[in-house]
Amino acid sequence: MTTSTTMSIRLSSETKDQLGLLATATRRSKSFLAAEAVAAYVEREQAIIAGIERGLADMQVGRTVQHAEAMSEIDALIDGIEAAKPA
DSSP states (O other): OOOOOOOOOOOOHHHHHHHHHHHHHHTOOHHHHHHHHHHHHHHHHHHHHHHHHHHHHHHHTTOOOOHHHHHHHHHHHHHHHHHHSOO
16 A cells, blocks of 8 residues: 655635536545646656757757757658548
């Protein structure tokens, strides 16, 4: 079983009311839904930061592609997909 802790946050009245409606509709507690939302936010933000850090590391060692070259490759892929579509 995962241990948990308590944290207080401030919400606008509107957000709190909407959370209450969602809790009722899903038969979950407001605390459960808030904890799930915070966990999803933290996970998403950590993934974004990790991606930025990987990109910065790539830049430091010269693993980069010029914008024009990248766009040329993307355009060629799009053109290939469009050409493969049935008429």
